[in-house]
Amino acid sequence: MVRWPLLLASLLYLLVAASACAPPALGAVETPDALTPTPTATGTATAKPTVTPPPPTATPPPPTPTATLLPTQTPSPTPLPPLIAIDPGHGGRDLGAVRVHSDGSLAFTESDVNLAIALRVRDALEDRGYRVLLTRDGDYGLNPEDLDVNGDGAVDHLDDLQARIDMVNDAGADILISIHQNSFVWPNGRRAPDVGGTVTFYNAYREFADHNKRLARYIQQELVAAITELGHDVQDRGVQVDHQLESDPEGGRFLIVLGPESARTARASQMPGVLSETLFLTHDIEAELLQDPQALDAMAEAYARAVELYFQNEATP
Numbered sequence: 439m440v441r442w443p444l445l446l447a448s449l450l451y452l453l454v455a456a457s458a459c460a461p462p463a464l465g466a467v468e469t470p471d472a473l474t475p476t477p478t479a480t481g482t483a484t485a486k487p488t489v490t491p492p493p494p495t496a497t498p499p500p501p502t503p504t505a506t507l508l509p510t511q512t513p514s515p516t517p518l519p520p521l522i523a524i525d526p527g528h529g530g531r532d533l534g535a536v537r538v539h540s541d542g543s544l545a546f547t548e549s550d551v552n553l554a555i556a557l558r559v560r561d562a563l564e565d566r567g568y569r570v571l572l573t574r575d576g577d578y579g580l581n582p583e584d585l586d587v588n589g590d591g592a593v594d595h596l597d598d599l600q601a602r603i604d605m606v607n608d609a610g611a612d613i614l615i616s617i618h619q620n621s622f623v624w625p626n627g628r629r630a631p632d633v634g635g636t637v638t639f640y641n642a643y644r645e646f647a648d649h650n651k652r653l654a655r656y657i658q659q660e661l662v663a664a665i666t667e668l669g670h671d672v673q674d675r676g677v678q679v680d681h682q683l684e685s686d687p688e689g690g691r692f693l694i695v696l697g698p699e700s701a702r703t704a705r706a707s708q709m710p711g712v713l714s715e716t717l718f719l720t721h722d723i724e725a726e727l728l729q730d731p732q733a734l735d736a737m738a739e740a741y742a743r744a745v746e747l748y749f750q751n752e753a754t755p
């Protein structure tokens with residue numbers, strides 16, 4: 439009975455002595471504050487419970503952020519981002535449609551407008567991480583040496599178009615967007631300053647017809663929205679199959695850059711594609727928009743958004 443208090447006292451003494459030992463140990467940890475690695479080493483020797491906190495705090499910051507970023511990024515670069523072929527229609531000797539002043543002098547050409555839009559679309563797509571192939575990046579044609587590119591025995595505009603198709607096929611482009619501007623004059627030659635609108639053509643008979651149509655819809659939707667946003671009540675002419683072109687003098691055949699192989703096309707484009715007629719350069723308001731750099735920027739963004747929508751919803755044709 440008498441020994442218990444003694445035992446307790448000695449136990450208490452031991453506890454006090456032990457806790458008295460703690461301060462120097464703590465003091466030792468505090469002093470080398472500047473040298474973070476050393477305290478952890480000495481800490482392990484003094485008391486294990488006090489050591490456990492530092493390692494966890496030390497481990498998370500350096501590795502976790504960099505470690506998680508690297509694995510998630512490595513898989514995506516492995517498959518290259520989609521390659522988008524942008525084809526600014528016409529160029530060089532081929533002016534495409536032209537807008538003339540009331541005195542008959544040339545105001546601007548379709549080929550220049552197509553290029554101005556295409557260069558902006560390239561920038562907008564590259565900003566979004568896509569790879570871009572332009573069939574031309576200046577004012578030139580694709581068949582400068584006047585070769586019979588399609589081997590049909592004649593040298594004409596079909597060879598220029600065949601050269602564009604060959605270029606996008608050789609590059610392995612994932613989709614093709616050919617950019618053009620519309621025009622309209624009355625058969626008697628009178629100007630039609632209020633005939634305008636946006637239309638996107640696609641081929642409904644190729645094996646990737648569903649993709650053609652989907653891409654056409656996104657482009658049409660985004661362009662009409664963007665042009666309306668610019669304050670122009672643009673006529674939405676919708677998406678149209680390319681063989682219904684009434685303007686085709688030979689009865690509405692497939693558009694060369696979109697269609698299958700034929701007597702006019704030695705090698706067909708091998709990827710989903712559309713031909714977009716952004717606006718009518720014979721329409722007074724639309725001609726102004728096509729000369730307005732900010733409006734062209736907005737149209738280019740619309741094309742880029744459409745491409746983005748196309749690839750985001752690839753699984754749902």
Ligand SMILES: [Zn+2]
Nearest residue numbers: 527534618619
């Ligand atoms: Zn054209």
